[in-house]
Amino acid sequence: MTKKDIDWEKELKPKPFRKNSFTPQMMRKVEQQVKADSGRAALLRRRAGVLVLGAALLAGGFAAERSGVLEGLRQIPPESSVGVPPASQPNGTAESHTFPEEAAQTTRIEFPEKKADGGTAGTVSIPLRLLRAELAIGEAQTDSIPELPDMTFALTAKEAEMLQAVLVQRPDTGEGYVLLAPRSWTPERAVIGANGSVSAEFINPDKAGNPEQRNPGDPGERLRYTETFSGGSVASGIGTYFPDRQTWAERQGFPVQTYEGLALRSQYANEDGEAGFARYDWTRQGDGVVASGAVYYSQNPQNDTLRQLEMSLEGTAYGEAADSILRFFEANQGAQRIRPAASATQALPQGKEQEAAEDSIGIEALRERLAEKGLRLTGLQDADVPFYDQPMNGVEAEELIFDRDSRNAERSERLTLFDFGSRDRAAEEAKKFAQEPRSAENGIQADIYPHVFAGGGFVVLYWTSGSHERPFVYDNKINGVLRALDQSEVQP
Amino acid sequence: MAYEWQGKVSMTADDLEPIMETYGEDVWNFLYIMTRSRELADDLAQETFIRAYKYLGTYRGEASLKSWLLRIARNRWYSYRRLAFVRKVTLPGFMPETNTAESAETEFLREELTSEVWAIVLKLPLKYREILTLQAHYAMTMEELAGTLGITVSAAKTRLQRARGKASELWEKERGEA
The missing domain is CATH 1.10.10.10 (Winged helix-like DNA-binding domain superfamily/Winged helix DNA-binding domain)
Incomplete structure (x- = not known):
């Protein structure tokens, strides 16, 4: 038989195996199981009557909430904006959303001046550049520039001459991050990842090196800043830079990196170990310090965070600048985070949704809000078995399938929704779920992944498919809707 | 083929037997080809029929019963794959991925493959x-x-x-x- 001769339909028509492996014993087990399930279902139906009564009581409570009886107990969000320095003056511009990129070299930002005796007097100013982040997924929601506060980190006049500040703008939320970098270096790229991670990179244009390689090799001179919220990456980072947590990280199932020549310069953590800071130098025999970096982590029920800044260096020319940059990182536990301008928060997808959210809580409301964003969702049909068919800490799931185009419907693109009714609880459950490692199993590339979001009291698993052959197509509108729910303060 | 349960408001566990007798082998064989593991095929085939019983009320006859069961079987396998990574970490040894298991599969294929x-x-x-x-x-x-x-x-x-x-x-x- 040659390649051309093979008639697969004919060849594969016979049974693949000689004997029937679905045995009568298996059939008996199935029958026993369904009989047992039927008994439990009858019991649940009896209990359902009690639940209906409970739901009626809850509805009464909710009506009281809507009527304003419970208004006094609702948390009032703090003011979100800070003072805006006037245009063409230090620390930004009043027309913050029109911050001109070409004006980067002429816009300056003031810092308190540190004197030789350690005190401060007066101010020094350094150039301020803008770096707009790219979104790995989704569309920009705002181009508004966050309003800069008065800086409190003190710089000496000498440090001011060596440094520039860079404001990284997030087009999804309008938030900003201020980083310091050597004066002559160029902001190269900032990216907001699918799960909200942040990365920003700067290079010394005279020594750009090969960005694909980490030391040893040819990293050139560059500064990398990253923020990650992935449970696995955070645990791995903690294990790598905090040796007393190494065993803990490995027990979680996350590998700890070993870098030969890595020396910790300082390290501390709070008493319960929920937050810590480490500063390190990476030396190579004969070359001295080839990288200086700092890591900050925090772990709490809401989220895990790991922030890291590392400068790869050739020689000692930028050693002093690196020290200042890393101290600024330490003082701010990462980049200095700037809240979005008031105009940006209004532009974010919360205006109409907030109004609607005041009126309703529940999966149907979330579904309507997603529909407003153009995401049509339908319930499971026929033999569509739920992807995640188990309760999450006692809360039952509702699963919906994206219905983008009936001709091209990918029934693997779905949402599994859990309504916890409390944002703290939802955040905690989302964190627990996200901490589970997920990767290819048995060497087979998994082609559907759940991405976990929490917001407004919901945990949402977004199932999307892809592979090395067919890239993931990711819709970030779900993230925007959930963020808006969080900001609307509707959940108890 | 008409089954006694067709037309009933709900089916009983006994109604499941003729369906399993007719399609059990097809479902198991399909699952083995998907999973390449007898142990998984055994478990998932049983789960498939338990699911089928549970969701039979949603079967609208748009596809053949065999196609419908194969869809459920496939969903069971993909669902298992998604959750397997959790089991792998929390229950070391859960996955039957040992040399012994591999050689048993090889032996099975040598004897049974047509x-x-x-x-x-x-x-x-x-x-x-x-x-x-x-x-x-x-x-x-x-x-x-x-x-x-x-x-x-x-x-x-x-x-x-x-x-x-x-x-x-x-x-x-x-x-x-x-």
Whole structure:
């Protein structure tokens, strides 16, 4: 038989195996199981009557909430904006959303001046550049520039001459991050990842090196800043830079990196170990310090965070600048985070949704809000078995399938929704779920992944498919809707 | 084929037996081709019928009962794959991925496989052995394939063509080496 001769339909028509492996014993087990399930279902139906009564009581409570009886107990969000320095003056511009990129070299930002005796007097100013982040997924929601506060980190006049500040703008939320970098270096790229991670990179244009390689090799001179919220990456980072947590990280199932020549310069953590800071130098025999970096982590029920800044260096020319940059990182536990301008928060997808959210809580409301964003969702049909068919800490799931185009419907693109009714609880459950490692199993590339979001009291698993052959197509509108729910303060 | 449960408001556990007798082997064989593990095929085949019993009220007769059961079986396997990574970490040793298990599978295939062509299919990547089996052995139409795999009809045609191509390449290669 040659390649051309093979008639697969004919060849594969016979049974693949000689004997029937679905045995009568298996059939008996199935029958026993369904009989047992039927008994439990009858019991649940009896209990359902009690639940209906409970739901009626809850509805009464909710009506009281809507009527304003419970208004006094609702948390009032703090003011979100800070003072805006006037245009063409230090620390930004009043027309913050029109911050001109070409004006980067002429816009300056003031810092308190540190004197030789350690005190401060007066101010020094350094150039301020803008770096707009790219979104790995989704569309920009705002181009508004966050309003800069008065800086409190003190710089000496000498440090001011060596440094520039860079404001990284997030087009999804309008938030900003201020980083310091050597004066002559160029902001190269900032990216907001699918799960909200942040990365920003700067290079010394005279020594750009090969960005694909980490030391040893040819990293050139560059500064990398990253923020990650992935449970696995955070645990791995903690294990790598905090040796007393190494065993803990490995027990979680996350590998700890070993870098030969890595020396910790300082390290501390709070008493319960929920937050810590480490500063390190990476030396190579004969070359001295080839990288200086700092890591900050925090772990709490809401989220895990790991922030890291590392400068790869050739020689000692930028050693002093690196020290200042890393101290600024330490003082701010990462980049200095700037809240979005008031105009940006209004532009974010919360205006109409907030109004609607005041009126309703529940999966149907979330579904309507997603529909407003153009995401049509339908319930499971026929033999569509739920992807995640188990309760999450006692809360039952509702699963919906994206219905983008009936001709091209990918029934693997779905949402599994859990309504916890409390944002703290939802955040905690989302964190627990996200901490589970997920990767290819048995060497087979998994082609559907759940991405976990929490917001407004919901945990949402977004199932999307892809592979090395067919890239993931990711819709970030779900993230925007959930963020808006969080900001609307509707959940108890 | 009409079953006694058809037309009833709900079916009982006893109604399930003739369905399992008719389709149990098909479901198990399909699951083995997908999972390449007897242990998984045993478990998932039973789960498939438990699911079928639970969701039979939603079966609208749009597809054949066999196609409907195969869809459930496939969903069970993909659901298992998604959750397996959790089990792998929290219950070390859960996955039957040992040398002993592998040699038992090899022994099973040596004794039970009816032809070399099926051995070729079992060596294909999952998405190719899946579509080739459903079309060539279970005689699913393009529309049924598209519905089962959650892809468009044109994507199903393309994937099937590639699956045949890959299988033919593998066949030629194995024949060349023999």
